[in-house]
Amino acid sequence: MATTDASLDERLEAARAAGRVIARMSPGAKDDALEAVAEAIVTRAPEILAMNAGDVEDARQSGAPAATVDRLLLDDARLGAMAAAVRAVAVLPDPVGVITGGWRVANGLEIVETRVPLGVIGVIFEGRPNVTTDAAALALKSGNAIVLRGSRVARRSNAVLGDVVASALVGAGVPVGAVTMLGPDRAEMLELIQAEGRVDLVIPRGGEELKAYLQNNARVPVIYAASGNCHVYVDADACQDDALAIVVNAKTQRPGVCNACETLLVHRDIAPDFLPRAATALLAAGVEMRVSPEARALLAGFGDDMVDATDADFATEFLDLILSVGIVGSVDEAVDHVNRFGSGHSEAIITRSLDAARAFQQGVDSAVVYVNASTRFTDGGEFGMGAEIGISTQKLHARGPIGLADLTTVKYLVTGTGQIR
């Protein structure tokens, strides 16, 4: 890790120089370096946990929500999982040098399209310390240098983890500059996202506020790994047991994540049966329901346990045990609702109708569209793509889980024998 008394300019220059070397490292050398990182996470556990305890103590004293403290907290088991995640990246296929296409044209030119690293990747993240090791592993594996910028709440944990990773890499022969950890200073973040030509991609892992800040200020390319206002639509032809299990799972299994369900839409024909069953299960799981007038009429027996849903509710990613509920008259109406209020992340239809499934999958303009499964599966690991650096809700370059290949670009290598036009 570049020393923190160097200017950001100097550290970005070191990152770029390191990137050029990493881009040409052999797969074996990169995997050995990742093994060294995994080992260092475990051998330096006492030091990491001591620094983390300081962050946790500060967070508790400042009255941070329990969820924030839990996201921040490290223990031996979590460090073991972080080391395992680094090893899981090491065993993925190397994306660099993969030939993604190749052909000859009439004049005899041979064109080869091949994957090459981007160069320098920036990741801006909030209070989850494992992002440091996950993102550094993905960056190295894909041949890139990385610049990390965590939040103030995890500053000690991030600093020590940055040092653990960077030292282990240097020990394994990776150049200084491969991993750079910035402090929680806002001026430095601004400089990072405006370092045009020196930073090839920035990925913000945060909420709408961070997204808006980057939209207004970034001059480098950005992939937004942002909000997920995800929907489950229970079609007239649904298997109600499946629908019930999926709705409860998608809402409650981990409500604070981007692939959790925020809105339940129910077809009018099945709502009188299904909605009271769903309400019973959801209320038992501690879910607050915000319901449309039509849904409320079907839930009269639940009295004051419901509040009225507004358009603002349907547009909100609660990240909490809160669920908006609406009734629709058709698959098309469900599609329109999702496209109007959703954030393009993950949606599910529960149905036994082929027509309804196709109409929903084709009509919904989101990264992942499920038939008869929980939205919670939108995740690089669950998709079998290995660790991810976020979920993209944009359409360019990467959509859905951002995997190793998304941290590369292509280069055309063209070989001729003197061809001219």
Added chain:
Amino acid sequence: MATTDASLDERLEAARAAGRVIARMSPGAKDDALEAVAEAIVTRAPEILAMNAGDVEDARQSGAPAATVDRLLLDDARLGAMAAAVRAVAVLPDPVGVITGGWRVANGLEIVETRVPLGVIGVIFEGRPNVTTDAAALALKSGNAIVLRGSRVARRSNAVLGDVVASALVGAGVPVGAVTMLGPDRAEMLELIQAEGRVDLVIPRGGEELKAYLQNNARVPVIYAASGNCHVYVDADACQDDALAIVVNAKTQRPGVCNACETLLVHRDIAPDFLPRAATALLAAGVEMRVSPEARALLAGFGDDMVDATDADFATEFLDLILSVGIVGSVDEAVDHVNRFGSGHSEAIITRSLDAARAFQQGVDSAVVYVNASTRFTDGGEFGMGAEIGISTQKLHARGPIGLADLTTVKYLVTGTGQIR
């Protein structure tokens, strides 16, 4: 084409609605519509040529450079070529619905990654009227609606061509709103590039000024189809005859385009032989040479025909019969020069050495890297990808010729049987 008295808001809404319909059109229906466009370009030629003559007359009277007038000018042959280009797009494979990946995961979920249209694409272009028909054809073929904004110099030509295309499409059953032609008004362009969530991609086809304007103002995703400061490096091991032909071709065959050569680098060992030969040929072709001091010393016999090259020259895309010339001591030095001064577009090495070819192709950070061929081949048509909407010098989403597939995104369709986490 939406009427021009509708607000831009209304026209973007019409474009989005049209996009949703086009996204589901069958390949055959889209190809039939493109055939109708090709026919209309020819049948409405008198009207198009009359409007174009007005633009050309204005340009001449305002003292526009001959190159500008030539880019603007249409005649029957050029209209025929435009119609042929539309038909060439029609016969390309349809990118929509292509399955780009698919697999099952342990819990039985079936994941299919498929190509889907982006939605609404904006193209901002300068004085070349064929962009209207090329871009509209590529957008329709890839299932997108398009919003075009041409420059003032071609306003009559663009208006009539926009109407020709839009009317032909409507006649073929494509919804109104598929093609929208904006006027040359700057306020409307600003609105277009800030229409977040309503425009999925904007591609500016223009110079550095337009690029800077978008970097400062755009809030929608942008792919920069911008400048090409392209290099030819003549290695110590080059075949001099090939090198000579390639340098002259890359510089002079069409100097005003982005894949023309702007800088010649020559290895020190071959320069005393090669450089005078190259100078003789280039000067005969009317090229102004701006040479480094070391190159000048080898070109003493050419006297005042040379001017001194500055760093600014090496950083300039002349788009004219001007060439910067430098001497380097190794492939690595050539690579460093290209990466320092280049724009990441297209570079060529002329060599018979495998080591030199590999070092140059791996080291140069550009979209297309040639061995023993002219940089002039960086072009969708020459690459066999069909018409292109520009050449991308950025690394995200599209790099090199922007083809049909780059006008799409992916969507994951996941099918389950009730899976929950």
